[in-house]
Structure formats: C-alpha cells, structure tokens
Amino acid sequence: MDEATPRPLEKIRQDIDAIDTQLVSLLSRRVELAQEVGRVKGRDNRPYFTPERERQIFDKLEQTNPGPMRAKQLQAIFREIISAARAAEKPLVAAFWGPAGTYTHLAAIQTFGTSTEFVAQDGIADVFQAIEQGKVDYGVVPVENALAGVVPETLDMFPQTNVKICAEVYIPIHHHLASTAGSLDEVQRIYAFGQPVNQCKGWIRSNLPNAEIIDTAPTARAAQKALEDPQGAAICNSLAAQLVGIPLLVEHISDNPANRTRFLVLGYNEPAKTGRDKSSVMFNLKNKPGELVKALSAFERHGVNLMMIESRPAQRATFEYIFYCDCAGHRTDANLQAALEELRENALETVILGSYPYRDPLDV
Numbered sequence: 001m002d003e004a005t006p007r008p009l010e011k012i013r014q015d016i017d018a019i020d021t022q023l024v025s026l027l028s029r030r031v032e033l034a035q036e037v038g039r040v041k042g043r044d045n046r047p048y049f050t051p052e053r054e055r056q057i058f059d060k061l062e063q064t065n066p067g068p069m070r071a072k073q074l075q076a077i078f079r080e081i082i083s084a085a086r087a088a089e090k091p092l093v094a095a096f097w098g099p100a101g102t103y104t105h106l107a108a109i110q111t112f113g114t115s116t117e118f119v120a121q122d123g124i125a126d127v128f129q130a131i132e133q134g135k136v137d138y139g140v141v142p143v144e145n146a147l148a149g150v151v152p153e154t155l156d157m158f159p160q161t162n163v164k165i166c167a168e169v170y171i172p173i174h175h176h177l178a179s180t181a182g183s184l185d186e187v188q189r190i191y192a193f194g195q196p197v198n199q200c201k202g203w204i205r206s207n208l209p210n211a212e213i214i215d216t217a218p219t220a221r222a223a224q225k226a227l228e229d230p231q232g233a234a235i236c237n238s239l240a241a242q243l244v245g246i247p248l249l250v251e252h253i254s255d256n257p258a259n260r261t262r263f264l265v266l267g268y269n270e271p272a273k274t275g276r277d278k279s280s281v282m283f284n285l286k287n288k289p290g291e292l293v294k295a296l297s298a299f300e301r302h303g304v305n306l307m308m309i310e311s312r313p314a315q316r317a318t319f320e321y322i323f324y325c326d327c328a329g330h331r332t333d334a335n336l337q338a339a340l341e342e343l344r345e346n347a348l349e350t351v352i353l354g355s356y357p358y359r360d361p362l363d364v
C-alpha cells in the first residue's frame with residue numbers, strides 16, 4: 001500500500017473493527033483455555049501463578065514481535081491478558097507493603113497485573129505473616145536498592161517464617177517532589193524516609209538546603225502528609241501522588257536517574273527451571289576461622305556464579321550472623337545441587353529460599 005495515499009478513514013476503521021472482533025473472540029478462547037489449565041492445576045494441586053510459564057510467553061513475544069509495536073508495549077498488553085486469564089482460573093490475592101501507591105504496589109501490579117486482588121499491609125513483616133497465615137496467596141516486598149543496598153527488614157523475616165521466594169521483579173525508581181505549594185520557596189518541610197532522602201540528597205542540597213526533613217515511611221504515606229501541609233512536600237512516585245491527589249511540583253529529583261529496586265514475590269510455589277534462573281539461599285556457620293571461605297568456595301568449585309552475599313545479625317544478640325546469597329541457576333541444576341550439598345556439609349544450617357526465573361536488572 002502506498003503510504004502517501006491512505007484509504008478513506010471509514011474503510012480503515014472497518015478493518016480495525018474487524019480485527020477487534022477477532023481479537024475479542026481469540027482472547028475469550030484464550031481465557032477458556034486458561035480455565036482448562038486451571039482445572040488441571042486444581043486436580044493436581046499445582047500453583048495457579050507460574051512465573052516460569054509467563055517468562056516463556058514473554059520470551060516468545062519478544063522473538064516473534066514483527067513491530068511496529070515496541071517490546072515494552074506488547075509486554076504491558078500481555079501482562080494484563082495473562083492477569084485476566086489467571087483470574088479466570090482462580091482469583092488470587094496478593095499482599096504488598098502499603099499503603100496504595102508505594103513502589104511495592106507498583107511491583108505487585110507489574111507482576112500480577114490489575115485483575116488481581118491486592119491487599120496493602122502496614123509493614124514488611126505483615127506481608128510475610130499474611131502469607132504464612134494463609135490470608136493471601138502471594139506477597140511482594142522490596143529486597144535491595146541499586147544505590148542504598150539491602151532492605152534489612154525483608155532479609156530478617158526469612159529465619160522467622162517459612163515463606164519462600166517464587167519470583168523477582170525490578171522497578172525503576174523515579175522520585176518526584178509532590179506539593180500543593182506554588183513554588184519551591186514556599187516549601188519548609190520534606191516528608192520522606194531514609195532511602196528516598198539518600199537517593200535525592202544532591203538535589204535537596206542544591207534546591208531545598210534549609211527544609212526540615214520529617215521521617216515518614218513509606219513514600220505513599222509521605223504524600224498524604226504533604227497534602228495536609230501547605231508548606232510541606234513529599235518525595236514519592238507518580239502513582240502515590242495520583243492516588244493521594246497531590247500535584248508534582250518538581251519531577252525527577254533522584255540524583256541517579258538509573259536507580260532501581262529489586263522486589264521479591266513471596267509464596268509457596270516452586271517454579272520449574274527455565275534455563276535462566278536464580279536461587280536464594282540462607283545459611284549460618286560455626287564461629288571459627290575460615291568457615292566463610294570454606295562455605296563460599298563450594299560455589300566456586302562447582303562453577304556457580306554468586307550474585308549477591310549479605311550478612312545479617314542472627315537476632316540473638318550474640319554477634320552470630322546469618323548469610324544470604326543469590327546465585328545463578330535452579331535448585332535442580334546439577335552444579336548448584338553439588339555446591340549446595342557441599343555448603344550443607346560446612347554450614348550449621350542451610351535453607352533454600354527459592355529458585356525462580358532470573359530477571360535482567362537493567363531490563364526495566
């Protein structure tokens with residue numbers, strides 16, 4: 001078709017209408033098939049949310065996308081199609097660290113799509129408990145920020161519960177200054193907590209050096225406080241500002257625009273191997289020289305790439321530590337199995353927190 005001479009509008013729109021009719025009938029058929037999958041899962045007692053299968057679908061979309069739609073646009077559409085299909089199989093409930101509008105809420109929507117029932121929890125510990133008590137099917141919590149490091153509240157919950165990790169998701173962190181004030185000169189107070197303040201400290205120093213910082217967590221609550229204070233401002237994301245109904249006075253105030261946070265999806269699934277997986281492990285050691293080196297050399301000996309290691313006090317005030325590590329591979333991979341077996345021989349206790357599809361931190 002000659003691009004310079006398009007057909008009459010009515011004709012083109014007739015074609016679009018015909019495609020929409022086909023799309024609706026194909027989508028309905030797709031949801032029916034998901035319901036059939038759901039009956040198999042119900043019979044065999046298998047999980048309804050299968051991130052490994054979703055990853056296969058997204059990989060295929062990327063390979064077969066003929067354009068002109070961008071990969072991200074196609075992904076967003078399919079995230080919602082899958083969300084609707086999953087809800088038709090079985091309505092799922094996911095908890096997140098609330099209130100509505102937190103980055104964790106964004107991560108939950110990104111993972112499950114909007115055809116999911118979300119319940120806000122007051123704290124990270126509440127998310128773990130809601131899962132353990134069977135009040136929700138899944139939960140979403142932050143685990144590490146690219147600039148500020150780990151979220152200790154999350155790691156510290158693993159020894160206290162038996163909740164497992166079934167997926168990870170990265171969310172870009174775009175901080176804005178939300179305020180009802182007409183200009184920056186009017187802002188006397190900033191409502192925000194440690195991490196966002198840290199991530200915007202260069203901007204605050206240059207633009208609001210005299211503002212008082214009032215520790216308010218999480219960001220969605222800070223937005224609410226700022227709404228109630230005509231001389232106040234909050235550091236928050238655009239979803240929180242939109243939900244609270246507060247305007248953005250200055251957009252994008254993060255010192256590093258590439259900042260992002262990794263979130264964990266918690267539940268009791270054990271996703272099958274995809275070939276590009278990650279596993280999280282927690283262990284503790286005898287307090288003797290060389291124990292950590294010995295423990296970690298198991299990974300090296302079996303060619304397992306260690307992606308993250310973090311230690312946390314073992315909540316007993318005895319200066320003993322629990323180590324958390326993320327490594328490449330699935331718990332069923334032979335080399336990871338061998339490394340974990342060796343780790344078990346050296347460690348006092350070793351717990352696999354989960355194997356789940358690996359996500360590229362830069363692909364957000």
Ligand SMILES: C=C(O[C@@H]1C=C(C(=O)O)C=C[C@H]1O)C(=O)O
Binds near residue numbers: 081086
């Ligand atoms: C249909 C399934 O269940 C859910 C829905 C999916 C879909 O709509 O394609 C994919 C994975 C699951 O989260 C499945 O596991 O195949």
